[in-house]
Amino acid sequence: MPEVLRDSLARGFLGVKICGSEESVTNNLLNLLKDCSEAVVIGDFACLKLLESGYVPRVCVIDGVTRRTQAQSIAPKYFSKVIRGSNPRSHVCQGAVEKILEAMREAKQKESTLILIDGEEDLLALPAIAEAPLGWCVIYGLPECGVELVVVDQDTAKSAKKILDLFEEVELQL
Template identity: 30%
Template sequence: MVTLPDSLRDAFKHPMGPVTTDPDVLLAAAAESRTAYDAPDAPIVAVGDVVTYHLREAGRVPDVALVDGKTEREAVRTEISDGLAAGDEKRVHVENPPATLTVALLQALADALADPDPVTIEVDGEEDLAALPAILSAPDGASVVYGQPGEGMVRVEITPERRRTARELFERLAGDVDAAFDILGLSGSNAPNGDAR
């Protein structure tokens, strides 16, 4: 569907929000975002096995989690894979090659965000790029959390401004970006902030 061109790789190396190693601090900040937007049900979306594991260990099952069994392209430690496997939330399996966002992943993400119960999307391939459509699709007050190699967890507070920034990046991906927006339900009047496409 869409892929990350080499020319854009550096744009994804900079954290899109504050970085922390403390899941309790992150969860407190996520709660503040929900309160600020009067959005008590705004989801927490976790992209990555280690991030998902740390949130679960801190007592918060992410509303949507995307995992691929790897961290920095190496298999995750057994305690992490076992901890993630122990959850009883709904699981969806998709294939998604590295530096790519497939139709299956985008559809699974859109469906998971609409599901009132927690969903874990198990990715055969790589889920690294999924933070971008998650930022585009999640409602104001939500938090998208992903790992920053060697640093910790990045929490992106979903605001109209953050969504605009993510949209600008997304539009620079190679492939059928308009069709990707359609799958995410972000075309026409449903686009962030009502921006018509």
Template identity: 30%
Template sequence: MAPEDGASQNDAADAARPESDATIVVRLPDELRSAFKDPLGPLYTDAEELLSDAGEPLIAVGDIVTYHFEQADRRPDVALVDGRTKRQAVDDEVRETVEAPPDRIAATNPAGTLTVELLTALGDAVARDGPTTVVVDGEEDLATLPAVLAAPEGATVVYGQPDRGMVAVDVTAETRAEFRDLLERMDGDRERLWALLDAEA
């Protein structure tokens, strides 16, 4: 989930874009970046071991995490992908695998931000009965934070920790409080953020 270091360079361009569903709700401040350097939950290197411990529904944030679950014959209930890993495009096999599910939602989300479009797509995906993939134009790294609040208790949200493995966050009252605190420290319209997540501040 660690955001790309160059995310803030796009701020001026993002601000100049016309108002739309891709409107930026909150941004990651530079001083908060260090909070994501260490895993925010148990770290796994084996998808099947993680799946044996995971709750339901299963939410995957990232192309490589989603690919590992697909290879283990477990399609995530919700997957968020952006076609990139460690600032590089994923290979064709990964891209074709993670974008294969027919039920897809497109969302725009610039690096280092959370937009109306991404938050709405996340909520819609969680509410659907079948597996749904949110295909992000931009970056999905920060989606782990709202995913923990949008998911029901008992769910597991999984994201990739670069060069280390997969981090599993079980959705409980305690983890929701922890992730809500991180979102509270972001810059922007937090009242709108909570409204989009249908969560209390």
């Protein structure tokens, strides 16, 4: 990830910020999700809170960590399918993007998928926004705030693609 993007990505800027207590963030998020055709959730905390409230997103991408500490486990029983991927911290790996695309294709068949990432899932919100069908929503965590909800439209998809274009392609030694 280019260093110049670090602060702006951490603050969120493509969608609606939902800040506050866990309860108020969850309630506001559930209210906004009524206008979304489907949802992709990036992050353990947001996924867990939605599941606890009875909302099962079509796609949840988690890494088992919240704020650099072990996250509460998310039960695979809520999902039709569980797949694994890898994505190192501060990167967006093509393999992880392909897992998200696969899950979004299956979501069109009303399947729900949990993607377990070995590494870090944070930046995977960008390709989710860039590639999700119009009208879907992508939700991701914002540290010290709550979450951001992005309604995917031509403008948000284009903005996410522009940000991704700023990333340098690197060869990872796995």
